[in-house]
Amino acid sequence: MKCLIVLVALTTLAIAKPAARIVGGEDVDPPGKYPWQGSLQSFSDFHSCGTVVISNKYVLTAAHCVISQSPATRKVVLGMHDKDTRLEGNPTDYNIERIDNHPLYTSGPPTYWANDVAVLTIEGTIDLTDQYVSAIGMADENSPDFSDNEDCHITGWGRTRGGGPSPNILQEANIDVLSPAECRANRPGQIYDYHICVGKRFTADQGACQGDSGGPLSCRHNGNWVVAGITSWGNSFCATTQASVYARVGFSGIRSFIREITNM
Template sequence: MLWDIRPGRNRFFCGGSLLTAEWVVTAAHCILEGEVTKDDFIIRLGKLSSERGIFEENERSTTVQEVIIHPNHDPNNYDIDIALVRLAERIAFTDYILPVCLPTVEDARRLLTALPVGSISGWGRTMQDGTFSSSLKEVNVPIIRQGKCRRAHARYDVTKNMFCAGSETGGRDSCDGDSGGPFVVYDNGKWNLIGIVSWGDGCALRDKYGVYTRVHRFRDWLQEYIGEE
């Protein structure tokens, strides 16, 4: 998780996904709307609780060396909502801290076309206008066809760099505070990062869906920085 360490803050503000021992991917709007620089937050890994003052046995934390927002991110409509955070030190992997797999473009397209059920996780609000969760939560939701996604969010611009996931009847969704976190799909024996929690029109409402950044569209950009680890 991304943890704000500025005076008077001391709280989590977004999620993220570990890609390698020194890189985390998150949503660009987390950095911009949080108005944070690299010195304003730390990365806490292997953490289950979001409560202040709790350091867990399996947790590791590190300061940030660099923040890189995709140069084509549009803050007006959340297009290309992706950013990289370089850790100040390489993190040792454990049973509780492991990187997520970055699928090939072909595999990501195949999975998105198949409309599988994916998993989202975070410490966001547990319902519309509810409280933030004090512990890590997870929910499974299916990917929605793009046309249906656009009709559900007709007032907004759902671009080719986004996809929707959720339940027609509501009740299962990402929400405020989950931004930047992962949308993963299990395939071929591994968890694949397909999306990043980006935005929504309310939370878990009927005929509304969470909107996610299509990570595969920025695979080349990611690998410019993280390499082939």
């Protein structure tokens, strides 16, 4: 993106909207490789968004995934690998006790999905002894911008292309994290401190799509996995010539909100 996408983006700004899929990814192997990845679903088992396990009680997702929902309308499925066939992993349903949306969340322009994070409190506790489920650490206010980190990955069951199919198997892509300056150059007038951008600098062939929203940008930092971002928005038809935009977990306004709800 530093070369190709920035040049294209400056000439072809597309309409932004919440993202939901992994484009240019591949099947996760083995099952449970990203055990903090979950699925936000209706009680008819329809996958709508991703989720991120941060403890045995709390799960993160995007605010736009739950802004009009109550705990009675959604569940979280953890330990899942193949969302349609459910033959691998250990897919387990968890009811939601409470939904807390970031109080300063706003949708669309001109703020471009500001503070697009929600905390889901789970009824009972999540079984973290399950080999397919574990919590991930969180980036904090002192974390780097991850733009030099070569071990960052996006995951989800979102569409594999704009208007395309939703995959059965969880998808992953080893992604480049753009610096704040690259991000702003890539999307002029659309990026704020609560955003973090991802894509492929030189090939422009990977990104997030419909169905990936709420899922993690996971980076290995100092030997540990941390969630650096929550999938938020991107281009119409999931074009990868511009960056996919995530809510930046280490942004002080987002991290303090999570801390207030979870004491973490």
